[in-house]
Amino acid sequence: MKKVGFLTSGGDCQGLNAALRGIAKSLHTHMGSNIEIFGIQDGYRGLMEGLCHRMSMDDFSGILTLGGTILGTSRQPFKQIRADKENQVNRMKSNYQKWGLDCLVILGGNGTHKTANLLQEAGLHVITLPKTIDNDLWGTDMSFGFQSAVENAAYVIDCIHTTATSHSRVFIVEIMGHKVGWLTLYSGIAGGADVILLPEIPYNIDRVADSLRKRTRQGKRFSILAVAEGAISTDEAGLSKKQFKVERAKMTYPSISYRLANEIEELTGQETRVTVPGHFQRGGSPCPYDRILATRFGAAAAELVLQEKYGYMVSLKNNLITHVPLKDVAGKLKSVPKDCELIKTALDTDISFGV
Numbered sequence: 103m104k105k106v107g108f109l110t111s112g113g114d115c116q117g118l119n120a121a122l123r124g125i126a127k128s129l130h131t132h133m134g135s136n137i138e139i140f141g142i143q144d145g146y147r148g149l150m151e152g153l154c155h156r157m158s159m160d161d162f163s164g165i166l167t168l169g170g171t172i173l174g175t176s177r178q179p180f181k182q183i184r185a186d187k188e189n190q191v192n193r194m195k196s197n198y199q200k201w202g203l204d205c206l207v208i209l210g211g212n213g214t215h216k217t218a219n220l221l222q223e224a225g226l227h228v229i230t231l232p233k234t235i236d237n238d239l240w241g242t243d244m245s246f247g248f249q250s251a252v253e254n255a256a257y258v259i260d261c262i263h264t265t266a267t268s269h270s271r272v273f274i275v276e277i278m279g280h281k282v283g284w285l286t287l288y289s290g291i292a293g294g295a296d297v298i299l300l301p302e303i304p305y306n307i308d309r310v311a312d313s314l315r316k317r318t319r320q321g322k323r324f325s326i327l328a329v330a331e332g333a334i335s336t337d338e339a340g341l342s343k344k345q346f347k348v349e350r351a352k353m354t355y356p357s358i359s360y361r362l363a364n365e366i367e368e369l370t371g372q373e374t375r376v377t378v379p380g381h382f383q384r385g386g387s388p389c390p391y392d393r394i395l396a397t398r399f400g401a402a403a404a405e406l407v408l409q410e411k412y413g414y415m416v417s418l419k420n421n422l423i424t425h426v427p428l429k430d431v432a433g434k435l436k437s438v439p440k441d442c443e444l445i446k447t448a449l450d451t452d453i454s455f456g457v
């Protein structure tokens with residue numbers, strides 16, 4: 103008999119339920135009634151507060167295409183957990199022991215992996231799955247949720263295209279991603295954006311304006327910018343982390359896109375509008391790619407449980423499923439390399455990064 107706890111943590115994304123179903127079905131196929139699954143509610147908060155219920159295979163039925171997570175989730179900032187490690191990690195450990203779990207299967211992004219590693223260091227058996235619309239987890243080429251979010255974000259840009267054409271305006275579509283720009287880069291290219299601004303490539307507002315003026319000279323009646331919520335200007339890139347925070351705190355705009363819109367109007371005289379799709383990007387049904395990836399990750403995680411091979415994150419490398427040590431993943435970010443093939447493709451097809 104094996105007792106396994108399932109937990110989803112951090113921001114939700116498409117494919118979480120597909121992954122839970124994949125793990126449960128695979129465990130059940132191989133172990134039948136010798137497996138007991140416990141659903142821990144609302145991420146690490148549930149593990150701390152003892153919110154857990156026994157799950158049956160029926161719970162995993164009909165959820166392949168369902169967005170969100172049937173377990174609920176929460177954000178428990180790693181910094182806070184680490185600062186109060188003695189108390190918080192001990193509480194999680196004592197519930198794990200009280201429930202008699204053999205291991206925890208944790209689905210999450212960057213912060214989640216840092217905490218998962220803390221739990222592993224504290225002696226818990228942990229296996230993780232990479233989920234995030236940001237695709238910024240080190241150690242995997244792809245996380246589930248990303249491709250679905252690309253579809254949603256590109257859909258927004260597609261819709262904006264028709265109204266932008268009609269009104270001869272500049273449109274900014276703000277795409278999620280505070281630290282990394284994969285989602286903006288992919289959806290920007292997929293949606294035919296003219297300018298793409300990423301956190302990894304600080305923009306110069308004059309160069310952005312130049313590229314918009316160039317389009318006007320070419321007879322283009324509108325322009326679309328895909329802007330990551332974490333995009334920064336070259337001036338801001340020169341600031342220390344502390345100075346940057348101070349400067350941004352002074353900003354009266356609700357987000358970077360509104361500041362940009364104002365600057366673009368001043369520099370080019372072109373009417374500019376902002377669209378912020380926000381959490382729409384994380385919502386709805388997972389696309390078929392994510393359903394398949396989440397199911398593959400789920401089956402691979404189940405295999406690790408069966409082999410009692412703990413301390414790993416399942417991952418995708420060169421389109422093959424593998425696993426990487428959790429300690430190597432924790433705390434590392436997979437940013438967009440400035441010299442990657444996709445940036446080159448964008449530049450080759452006349453997309454401006456504002457540099």
Ligand code: F6P
Pocket residue numbers: 113177211234235236278279280331384
């Ligand atoms: O990490 C996923 C993500 O959607 C980011 O792209 C975004 O910056 C952030 O979460 C938003 O967080 P929250 O849902 O807590 O507002």
